[in-house]
Amino acid sequence: MFKNIIALVFAAATASASFYVRDTDTDFSMRVEQAMANVTGTGVTGNFTFLPIPGQTGLRVSINVSGLKQGIQYPFHIHVNLMPENGNCTATGGHLDTYGIKTANAAYNCDKTKPLATCEIGDLAGIAGNLTANANGQATLTFNDPIITFGNNKTTILGHSIVVHNPDNTRLACGNIIGFVRKNPSTSGSHTGSSQTESDSDNTGSNTKSSGASSAAMSAALAIMAAAIAL
Numbered sequence: 001m002f003k004n005i006i007a008l009v010f011a012a013a014t015a016s017a018s019f020y021v022r023d024t025d026t027d028f029s030m031r032v033e034q035a036m037a038n039v040t041g042t043g044v045t046g047n048f049t050f051l052p053i054p055g056q057t058g059l060r061v062s063i064n065v066s067g068l069k070q071g072i073q074y075p076f077h078i079h080v081n082l083m084p085e086n087g088n089c090t091a092t093g094g095h096l097d098t099y100g101i102k103t104a105n106a107a108y109n110c111d112k113t114k115p116l117a118t119c120e121i122g123d124l125a126g127i128a129g130n131l132t133a134n135a136n137g138q139a140t141l142t143f144n145d146p147i148i149t150f151g152n153n154k155t156t157i158l159g160h161s162i163v164v165h166n167p168d169n170t171r172l173a174c175g176n177i178i179g180f181v182r183k184n185p186s187t188s189g190s191h192t193g194s195s196q197t198e199s200d201s202d203n204t205g206s207n208t209k210s211s212g213a214s215s216a217a218m219s220a221a222l223a224i225m226a227a228a229i230a231l
């Protein structure tokens, strides 16, 4: 278990030091095993975690946002563009809607029992309902979204961002979705599959030395480690 945590931490540092995953990076995105988005806004912070659902399509989404007001509905979505470095949530553009569901339906109404036919890919709140906070201003929510993926070009969440909205639809907080792999992509030629991870502690160590992981990447890695330990 401990070895697994370390491997994940090193891989996380390497991955986030490399680049945000784009839709076209299929070789990399096919090997993503977890994705995270840290969202920030004025007085608001939160994190979104995306994990595969064993035996099912889609991803399991776990959300924890602080700094909200109790008794208010906060919609949240995947937006098309990445958030720029200045944190401007408006620059993330519109909702991820690869199949043009909203433009095709004048009266858009996401029916979570028919998500591919009626919901924008990015309409997480359409599937799960809006975020609502407790008396401490904290909202937590976990749900399975049946249509989002890591590796499919049409349905991938990678290369996009998360936006949490106020009830009037103005943008309250946002952050980029970052994918994490267990292995350094640059060594992918000599490895296949995650089963390599167990026996790879030497390799992982040397990857870390040469990856030049930034402090931001290390922070992300520590966050992952904390999450892994919590499990």
Ligand SMILES: [Cu+2]
Pocket (backbone or CB within 6 Å): 076, 077, 078, 079, 095, 163, 165
């Ligand atoms: Cu939105």
